[in-house]
């Protein structure tokens with residue numbers, strides 16, 4: 001047990017450990033079990049904790065009382081699928097064509113919509129990025145203006161692999177200068193940028209995923225303008241005003257409130273940035289000509305993410321295993337397939353070679369990672385990493 005506790009977990013962009021209040025809630029075990037749609041006592045108890053979460057989100061994110069809805073779902077993958085296909089379905093019902101604009105470095109749940117939309121008679125338009133993972137918003141605006149019909153632009157505020165931040169002002173310009181609806185993938189924002197709790201409601205929708213900020217897995221929420229023209233994908237018992245039918249994940253939803261309360265109570269943006277910057281500077285020095293910090297020159301980067309690309313074949317899976325053995329969990333940017341790294345789609349889009357896109361390391365620290373943990377992580381890096389940098 002002690003050994004497990006001594007491990008260093010630096011893969012917060014993949015998922016976050018459960019926050020303290022969520023652990024206490026689960027440990028306590030005094031769960032309400034009623035169906036939140038039932039009108040008797042047990043049902044009302046379940047409804048109460050969902051309502052508390054709902055009210056808390058309205059307060060925390062300053063969601064306007066009029067014109068915006070919040071609904072819970074099983075996570076961002078579901079929400080993005082529901083919104084995109086739901087808008088496509090709405091367009092079809094109106095005899096319109098639906099155009100979906102997305103960045104080639106968005107999460108797979110966004111990018112893969114391009115496979116489904118043509119099957120439904122609609123169109124998806126990928127927007128490329130430069131070597132720093134940035135988009136040219138003028139190009140986006142021109143692309144959108146060229147199309148007629150119902151349009152949606154997916155704007156990923158923080159990239160999960162590189163930590164590059166796209167300021168919301170860019171999305172607001174798209175909204176002002178085109179007739180496009182905008183969905184913000186805000187999954188990687190809580191605890192990872194300043195002002196993560198301050199959405200701009202000129203934009204039409206924001207999606208968050210609970211497991212990225214210390215709540216339970218398989219649950220998330222979307223804030224949505226009532227003007228969004230879509231037909232929700234989940235039909236059923238009419239829960240959540242029909243925005244997402246299905247019996248609510250009561251405990252998962254309540255864990256969102258608990259985890260966000262913990263996060264807002266303890267979040268210290270300066271400390272997270274200082275920890276990240278210090279480790280990054282040391283790693284950069286150690287890398288020398290062997291590698292570099294990815295997107296170092298991007299206009300805006302988040303507080304917690306360091307992505308390293310190596311200039312020679314490094315056998316990234318062996319490096320990750322060696323760090324793991326030493327007690328440190330970090331990931332290669334791209335996912336692994338059967339334990340072998342695959343080239344990162346994001347890095348390939350940014351212009352990296354196949355070899356470099358296969359050899360990247362992502363370190364994503366947590367909002368409560370301590371100075372002592374950072375020092376121990378550096379000790380591990382400085383012992384393990386040089387062995388992998390020596391090769392020609």
Ligand SMILES: Cc1ncc(COP(=O)(O)O)c(C=O)c1O
Nearest residue numbers: 075076077107160185187188209
């Ligand atoms: C930017 C981004 N969008 C969407 C998702 C999908 O989230 P979920 O795990 O809730 O389906 C992720 C998960 O890694 C992500 O990082």
